[in-house]
Amino acid sequence: MASILPSSLRVIPSNITCESYQAIYDGLAQSLAALPLDLSQGVRSSKQYLQDTFPRCSVPASFVCKVTPVHVNLICDGVDGSKLEQILSAGNSSAALCNFTITEHACSSAPYLTSSNLVTLLNCTLKSQNIYPVEVWKLFFQKASAVLDQALETFANMASNNTYPTSSNVLEALGEVRIDNFNQAQLQSEEFITSWFKTKIRPFLAVPSFNFLFCLSSKNFSCQTYQTVIQAFGSQKASMDRDTQQAVFTHFIKPFLSRNDSTDPGCVSSITGSQAWLKANLGDFSDFATVQDLQAFNPNLSTAELLSVFSPSQMAQLVLSLGASNNTDLIDRVFERLQEGNALKNVDGFLTQLTANGQMPIFQPVVRDRVMNTTFIIISPHFSTFTTNDYELWFHVKLIPILASFTPEMLINTTTKISCTNYQVIVSGLALVIQEMPLYRRQEITHGLLGYLRNAENAINEPACRQQNESDAQWVKANLGPFVQYTAYSDLKDFNISTAGLLSTLNPSEVAQLLLSSGASNNTDFIDLVFEQLEQGNALKNVDEFLTQLTANGQTPHFQPVVRDRVMNTTFIIISPHFSTFTTNDYELWFHVKLIPILASFTPEMLINTTTTISCTNYQVIVSGLALVIQEMPLYRRQEITHGLLGYLRNADNAINEPACRQQNESDAQWVKAKLGPFVQYTAYSDLKDFNISTAGLLSTLNPSEVAQLLLSSGASNNTDFIDLVFEQLEQGNALKNVDEFLTQLTANGQVG
Template sequence: MDQTLSSVPSNQSEALLTIRDSVMMIPPDECIERASQCTTTPVNESSLCASVNSSALDQFLKVAAPNATGPLNLCNFTVLQFACLPTLSQLNSQQVADVLACKQPSNVGKETWKLFFTKTSTNLDDALLKFSNMTPSPSNVSLSDVLDVLVEVRVDRFSPQRLRDPVFIRSWFQGRLKPFLPSVSQRVLSCLSNKNLTCESYRTITEAFVNAPLRDGQDVCFPPQPNATQRQDLIYKEFVKAFLSRNDTDDPRCLRNSTNSTQWINRNFGPFVQSAPLTDLGELNRNFTAVDVLPLLSLRQLVEFSVTPGALKDPPSVINVMELVKDCQLSAFFDDLSQKVKDVRLTQDVNAALIKQIFDRANLSNLNVTNQEVLVWFQNRLKPLLANLSESVVSPFFTILSTRDCNITQSALRLLNLESSIPTNTKNAIYNSILQSFRGPQPLRCYRNNSFITFLNESLFGFGPLPNLTTFLSLIPQPRKSELVNSVSPSELGTYLRQLEVMNNDSQICVIFNNFVRTPEFLDTEDVPDNLKSAILPCVWPLALTSDNQTEIDLWFNRRLRLYLKFLNKDILGSKDTLNASCLSYRKMVNVLGNNFTFNGSQISSTDVYTTIKTYLKADTDPKCYKPSDATLNSTAWFVNHIGIFITFLSLDDLYSFGSERTIKTFTVNPENLKLFNQKTLPKNVLSRYTELVFLQNPSFSLFE
């Protein structure tokens, strides 16, 4: 009959096909030619019905009025009772549909359904049509088994002509079988994919699966339920891919009349394309171009495309993909991308474009986004994109960090520090941004009362050295200068100052030592290069000149400044600090410069020292630094103590400027002073005046004693 039908004109074939359809309901399963994937369910009616009593049902159907056999009454009986009736010819198509609509126990098996459908075959097609138009009931069970059996008893018996008739196929798959398709099984899908379908018939069946409520596409922000995802993936694998992979159809891959990738996908896949790996699509169609169908792809496929070498070749290609990713899908997209992009070498500008998408859309500066979520973004989703980081993303990166707590900031910077491939210009930008962050609206907001230098070292994360002195000081708010300078130990300060390029402005170093309370300890313990000593001396010189404690003064000149004094210059020597020195400090200075100082190669001369001496000692009445009532200042060896070896520069005018004759003459007879004047070459007028003063003080003084 099938051979005859193939040569019958189309206007005469429908009647013959209808006859053929009826005839094909008669043969047993073993007489039906099937593909190996189309298995059958064996039925042993004797065994199945051995313990079933259908007499009550039989009696009910014989005597009940037609209007009494509606679904409310029919549902009082089981499918097995119907199947085990001697004949079901008395059931009309509506009653068969009503039985299908009854709530059935979960243990109704395929064998029962097959026996039931076999006995109702006369009215089955019409019953299925009526059932498909009913409001579906969520209480129906075993629909997958029902569909399996319906494919056995009806679809497997379709003629080759029916299988190639899209209208006929539509009447079944988008009509009679529609209620059962959401529960389609792997067996049915595999069986259908091996039928002798045309591409048009295949598309009709695919459309039927699309119309069944499987899962929404990528436009929905909420992820699909796992069972819906599994069902759609199953349809793709067992039906769509299986059929399109065949080489024995009239139009393998259904490529005919498809002018581009979009048309081919829309016609042959529909939403099931979202279950296909892009590699599958390329294998099925060697002219397939993924970039042409991006709007049709799922989130997973957009990630797969993104990690395909060469797919994301520039920022515009990134934008093309990311425009299809909704904000609510952003985290899921980058969760997947971060796992797959590790082995893909993206260019710097592509990385930057992806990071920009995160910074622009993930609202990481919004405090409604928790710190924990921000941490997930940095540590998981952003991490693979940090290699070869572009300088352009540094500023927005720090804008986000400025709104986050310090733990987030440190975690993010630690992550950056682990990337060895970050270019130098980007590292410099990160370094400068870190320094700038210390100044911000909340200066040093992450400082926790530890050493300021330690804080800087830890906060810079190796992106650059400690800043030069000018920058270092600019990071400290003025009200906190003393606090932060004194948070540093002398050894830390010494280590910092010894670093190359730290000393960019000598004058700034005095800001440190004007606030540093442990300067004596620093000078005692820290050895610094000569250029630093030269810069430090003007800062600490005043500290050596203010004390009235001889022990402390000795420590300053004998130990702390011992290696610094060679850098004395005229400015320091003639400074207000020197001219306002305490008497004991001044006296120590004169002693050290007169006995322990080498002027050769120095920036000062003996004359310079004497110039300071005569300025310091100038007095209108009482000589400076002489107080008979003060045990520390009552020595009459005044010239020795306050001028020393520099007495050789003394002029007569200077002598007169040191104080009144009444007091000065008391110094002249002091043995130490006499010895000093005896040993040094002085101007004659100075010696004459000094001798005169001696005799004024002691007329009986003997020059020969």
């Protein structure tokens, strides 16, 4: 084991379990108990390498207070003390002390260590930055115990503001030799603790080990003496690296304030006011506490009072913890605070914490707008110094919770004189939040992107930001992303981008949005390319998504009949093979929503195909869907559809030998409305007699115009019984208005009954 080196441990896999890690670590620790000091360096270095390489396993283990054993035989084995004793016997002790190692002094039996000599040894050893194990320093301090306290005080006064980066093991040894032996009265004496922490061990406090700190947290300090220790650490904070500052909080402050075995848990009873409590108990290390930590230490804490002293990351935690993303007053106060001092650094810290660990607060638009506006005012003056990496960090991570409030004015400000590479970073960032933007904002951003590209195009006289050998599809994706769906078709023609190249970058929903925005809904060439794209892959799924988006939010494109016919024909070819698997809900979604923009082009052949072997329930869904678009159908199509509906009903009638699809207790009027709807007005009178439907029942379902159309279509204009029933119906309600509408329809378009 003595020959083991850190390089030997590099074969350990990075995904090692912590149980396996602990077994290796324990084996190295046990070997140290049997190795002489001069043979143990490789094992010690290997232990440190293991801890540094696998912090996920080593950090939890650091929350155990461990005492370093001192085995004199192992430390002093092989140490030749004769030369030191010879020099000392010659009376040259003071001048020669620093010529020997601390190990040699620890192992010497000569009685020469005065307070002055100890100060000399500490001074030269620490200045030379020689490192000795904790057990060596422990043995040395135990030997010098009688003069140790005075020597430490003298050394501290002499060291003034000096710190010693290699003194961690010195501090650890002093903790075990002295602090571990403080009695209860001493631990609670402010004078005693002040003398030790603010004087005797002050020069070493800048480099405490995890173990020293955690062991210290278990001492029975009073709240007053604990606060003295915090002040002492605070005096050395400037000399600590960031990890050590964090360790003071994590391994000392947090464990101490979390203890529930004291008379004043969290040290809250003796201090009034949250700010005073924070300063006294966390001192200069309060930035390392989370808001949740502080609330756990002091349940009565006023976070509102602490806002003025919180760090940017703590303010972000407060916003997250309070669910305060919609509290405009709090947000305003937070940003007032962030603008104090280095506003860019503060906002950076705030947003970094806000998006840490995949957190994503959801701001209401009014609050999000305020946060985005204030943030932009702070960061935009620095854009000229931003690298591509800076743009990526801000627009892909830090700004994401608020980027949906990015305005076209901000876009113009940001992209003025920006490189194509950085422009594309911004496009891809905005694309991440496009779904959170209202439609008008998406359109405004699209307009701003096109403005940048036009300016760039004018500057370089070729498609803007075009990379060598870049395809149209790649250009669209990089320079417009999903915002392309909000462009006008003519805009894209300006950049000489092929329609096929454009469509290949879009999913079916985006193709639908492009169709709505582009003004190309009646461009047959464009429509043909759209359906070529939709037919690739899962055509049913693609058309479903396309039509769902086309009819979302009450949007309805106005197709010219010739284009609508093409779209309906192609759509029917794709969806009809799946009718056999359709549920009633599927029919409702398709015939009441998705197909509505094109359903007026539904042909009688499609109707026959769709209704063959269909249930009465699903047939009625189709009738009510077609009724929604009857006004868009030409007269001949209404008549053809009526003929198809009657065909279905006759087949059903023959199959069940009663009025087709008649529900129990269903009236004639209900039957007509469900099975023919407004198409009844295009039936012949004889058709309805075939179904044993009473004339009165029929007429009660129609308005005056529909009654007139029925009279024209039915061949019953000379049937006096029918005419009498017609006028009985017209005389109900406002007879003048009803007769007016009836005769107007009867004479419309040159029709004469």
